[in-house]
Amino acid sequence: MKATISILSFFIAFSGFSQVFSKQQQYQIDSLNTVINDPNSHDTSLVVSYLSLSEILYVYNIDTLKSLSERSKLIAKKSLLKNNSEIVKKRLKTSLAAALNNIGYIYNAQGQTKKALAYFSQSLKISEELGDKKEIAFSLNNIIETLNGQGEAIEVLDYLSRSIKKREEEILSKSDMAISLNNIGALYNSRGQVKEALGYYSRSLKIREEIGDKEGIASSLNNIGVIYIKQGQVKEALGYYNRSLKIREEIGDKSGMASSLNNIGVIYKDLGQLNEALIYGLKSLTFSQEIASPMRIGRASGLLSEVYEKQDKGIKALEMYKLFITMRDSIENKETQKAAALQQAKYAYEKQKTLDDAAHNKILAVEQEEKEQQQILTGAITIGLGLVVIFLIFVFNRLKATRKQKAVIEQQKVEVEKQKEVVDLAHNELEEKNQEIMDSIVYAKRIQSAILPPSKVVKECLKESFILYKPKDVVAGDFYWMHQQEGKVLFAAADCTGHGVPGAMVSVVCNNALNRSVREYGLTIPGEILDKTREIVVQEFEKSEEDVKDGMDIALCSIEEMKLQYAGAYNPLWIIRNGEVLETKANKQPIGQFENPEPYITHSFNLEKGDAIYIFSDGYVDQFGGEKEKKFKAKAFRELILSIQDKAMEEQKKSIDEAFETWKGDLEQIDDVCVIGVRM
Numbered sequence: 001m002k003a004t005i006s007i008l009s010f011f012i013a014f015s016g017f018s019q020v021f022s023k024q025q026q027y028q029i030d031s032l033n034t035v036i037n038d039p040n041s042h043d044t045s046l047v048v049s050y051l052s053l054s055e056i057l058y059v060y061n062i063d064t065l066k067s068l069s070e071r072s073k074l075i076a077k078k079s080l081l082k083n084n085s086e087i088v089k090k091r092l093k094t095s096l097a098a099a100l101n102n103i104g105y106i107y108n109a110q111g112q113t114k115k116a117l118a119y120f121s122q123s124l125k126i127s128e129e130l131g132d133k134k135e136i137a138f139s140l141n142n143i144i145e146t147l148n149g150q151g152e153a154i155e156v157l158d159y160l161s162r163s164i165k166k167r168e169e170e171i172l173s174k175s176d177m178a179i180s181l182n183n184i185g186a187l188y189n190s191r192g193q194v195k196e197a198l199g200y201y202s203r204s205l206k207i208r209e210e211i212g213d214k215e216g217i218a219s220s221l222n223n224i225g226v227i228y229i230k231q232g233q234v235k236e237a238l239g240y241y242n243r244s245l246k247i248r249e250e251i252g253d254k255s256g257m258a259s260s261l262n263n264i265g266v267i268y269k270d271l272g273q274l275n276e277a278l279i280y281g282l283k284s285l286t287f288s289q290e291i292a293s294p295m296r297i298g299r300a301s302g303l304l305s306e307v308y309e310k311q312d313k314g315i316k317a318l319e320m321y322k323l324f325i326t327m328r329d330s331i332e333n334k335e336t337q338k339a340a341a342l343q344q345a346k347y348a349y350e351k352q353k354t355l356d357d358a359a360h361n362k363i364l365a366v367e368q369e370e371k372e373q374q375q376i377l378t379g380a381i382t383i384g385l386g387l388v389v390i391f392l393i394f395v396f397n398r399l400k401a402t403r404k405q406k407a408v409i410e411q412q413k414v415e416v417e418k419q420k421e422v423v424d425l426a427h428n429e430l431e432e433k434n435q436e437i438m439d440s441i442v443y444a445k446r447i448q449s450a451i452l453p454p455s456k457v458v459k460e461c462l463k464e465s466f467i468l469y470k471p472k473d474v475v476a477g478d479f480y481w482m483h484q485q486e487g488k489v490l491f492a493a494a495d496c497t498g499h500g501v502p503g504a505m506v507s508v509v510c511n512n513a514l515n516r517s518v519r520e521y522g523l524t525i526p527g528e529i530l531d532k533t534r535e536i537v538v539q540e541f542e543k544s545e546e547d548v549k550d551g552m553d554i555a556l557c558s559i560e561e562m563k564l565q566y567a568g569a570y571n572p573l574w575i576i577r578n579g580e581v582l583e584t585k586a587n588k589q590p591i592g593q594f595e596n597p598e599p600y601i602t603h604s605f606n607l608e609k610g611d612a613i614y615i616f617s618d619g620y621v622d623q624f625g626g627e628k629e630k631k632f633k634a635k636a637f638r639e640l641i642l643s644i645q646d647k648a649m650e651e652q653k654k655s656i657d658e659a660f661e662t663w664k665g666d667l668e669q670i671d672d673v674c675v676i677g678v679r680m
Contacts, residue, residue, distance in 0.1 A: 025056055029446075039456050043079035044088060046456075047072045047095040054102065057450070064450070067515065069102040071457070074484065078460075090130060097126040097135060101142065108146055116146050137176055144183055178207040178216055185223065198227045218247040218256055225263060238267050258287040258296045265303050269310075277307045298327030441474045441501065448475050448504050451511050453482040461489045462559075462678050466653035470619075470660070470673040477503020477552075478617050478672035479511060483518050488560045490518065490529070493571065493674045495617035497550040497592075503672070510552045510591065513537045526556045526567035527602035534569075534591045534600075541593070551592020555615035562680065564605040564613065574638070575605065576612040576645055581638055613678045614641060619671035620656075625663035632663055649679055 035041050035049040054068035076096040080089060104119030124139035185200035205220035225240035245260035265280035281304040288296035301323040308317035458467060467480055477496040482489070492514070496506040513536035517529045537551055555571035557564060566573045568586025575582040587600050607613075621634045644655045656675060 036454055043075055044091045047076045051098055065102055066106040069099040073099040093126050093130055097123045113146055174207050174211050175213055178204045194227050194230050214247050214251050218244045234267060254287045254291050258284045262299050262303055269307055274307055274311055281307060294327045294330045298324050445475050464649050464679040466649045466677050468653050468656055468675040472669045472672050473500040475501055475504035476672040477507055478674040479507045480674055481514055485518060486524055488524050488558050490558050492554055492556040493615045493617055493676050494552050494554040496552040506550045509540055510537055525602055526558050526565050527600040530567050530600040537591055538593055549593050551590040553590055562607045564607050566603045567600045574614040607680050609680055611680045616675040619673035620675055622671055623664055625665050625667055649677055652677055
């Protein structure tokens with residue numbers, strides 16, 4: 001993410017939970033998670049690991065870039081307050097500048113330019129303190145691109161001047177120098193000052209030719225061609241476009257080829273050479289569709305529509321015009337893009353569920369077939385033995401018939417063995433398929449684990465605490481959540497609809513809604529956070545064509561010094577004080593669709609030293625077990641909590657876990673379990 005916005009581009013292949021990383025990427029992810037989950041890891045290692053992890057994951061889920069960079073920023077800032085050496089402080093500041101740059105990038109992509117500029121400026125200030133000329137230039141270019149998007153010409157020129165000066169001081173950054181010159185040219189071009197734009201484009205081209213940057217050369221040639229078109233010098237423009245196209249063909253740049261082909265096609269169209277325009281337009285459309293670029297497809301289809309219209313090919317012209325409108329709308333309508341992404345995720349889940357159901361049905365079919373084959377084998381052997389007895393009785397006068405019948409039996413035996421081999425092969429294939437499905441679910445657990453707060457962060461924020469987290473299946477609908485903001489520590493125990501893969505998918509939506517409520521909307525009061533979270537969750541599920549009523553129950557707490565605030569959806573709060581349980585009940589309405597919803601109530605308390613706070617999902621108290629195989633229930637859980645108040649929090653966790661396993665015995669765990677305890 002150190003590259004500037006002007007040269008940063010990527011195509012997000014959204015595929016829900018079915019995304020598979022390369023072996024190298026998976027090795028890197030596992031290594032980074034090892035560092036993150038190691039309680040002995042140094043702060044500098046943690047900061048770098050979170051940043052490195054974001055570089056891998058953001059391509060598949062861009063939301064991870066901001067969340068992981070936020071964690072890196074938080075650790076770096078806290079560590080800078082410690083009495084570290086100057087070398088450690090420099091490393092922390094370098095990573096902090098990179099994290100701020102990443103967060104600014106996300107805000108800029110979301111259209112929140114003021115926040116983006118604020119983060120870019122913070123990153124620039126730190127880089128200037130460190131004297132890191134290269135990073136200074138990166139930050140300046142990010143600010144330039146953001147200001148340019150707002151049309152702030154004077155400010156852009158000022159930052160461009162500073163950017164060029166910094167890049168001239170950096171011996172090995174000719175490529176960056178060329179980028180800055182190209183940006184100045186683009187600015188002058190947008191202002192209609194084509195002569196000045198041509199001068200800067202030419203200077204950028206010269207540097208790129210010196211360093212052999214073929215991609216940059218092709219871009220500069222294309223930009224110069226645009227200027228010549230504006231000056232009415234069509235022949236010269238065509239020459240530059242063709243030179244650009246040739247280089248892009250050499251390096252296999254399909255996006256660039258689509259652009260150059262379209263530019264050439266437009267010239268031939270304007271010259272009235274419609275057949276040539278058609279050839280170049282069709283080539284441009286082909287490459288645009290291969291790279292799935294709505295912008296490129298829109299430009300190519302727009303050109304072809306005009307060409308077909310001039311050729312009196314009305315049907316084809318209309319077809320291309322419809323494609324042009326579709327691409328234009330897909331680019332302009334961000335909500336449509338987001339809905340498409342959600343629909344893609346839904347499709348991925350339904351596809352996986354269909355595969356799971358099909359695999360299960362196939363297993364049942366094979367088992368039935370095995371039984372039938374076994375019956376056939378048993379029957380064949382029985383018949384064979386009977387025939388042998390009969391043939392022995394008539395051995396002397398039926399020797400010839402016996403030999404013939406024996407041959408028939410042997411043939412039947414061969415056929416049965418062949419059928420058994422087929423059954424064994426199908427059984428092995430089913431085992432392999434089941435293993436593939438299990439591997440996918442295990443990998444989904446890794447992704448879900450990435451959204452849970454690391455134990456090191458939990459202990460830093462809540463020193464005397466524990467979290468008992470026991471998913472029913474590999475992945476869970478329950479999750480725990482934590483966030484620190486404005487001196488407050490927010491934490492929650494949440495229970496989403498369902499468990500396993502469906503519950504895990506709902507948990508991702510609800511976890512994201514919580515993060516947005518506090519990070520995007522800046523909320524810190526529990527009741528207000530739950531109101532906004534419910535609003536976001538309902539909005540997300542309303543986009544589905546089906547009636548989705550999933551949601552979550554939750555207990556959410558905020559601690560600031562000795563003050564506690566709580567709000568809940570079905571899940572209560574217990575405060576243990578002087579051997580008594582002070583229970584505060586939650587609103588009886590879920591985070592999701594609900595008739596006549598009301599605002600969630602925020603309850604406030606003044607805590608005393610020694611108070612113990614407990615929040616939990618319903619998985620623990622609803623577990624069946626004991627001699628009569630009944631539910632554990634809240635009363636027994638309350639008595640258990642009171643009986644262990646003399647123990648440290650980690651010992652309490654062990655006692656609660658052992659009591660659960662003893663109660664459950666050999667019975668199946670019926671639901672996910674999440675219990676959080678904090679002592680003041």
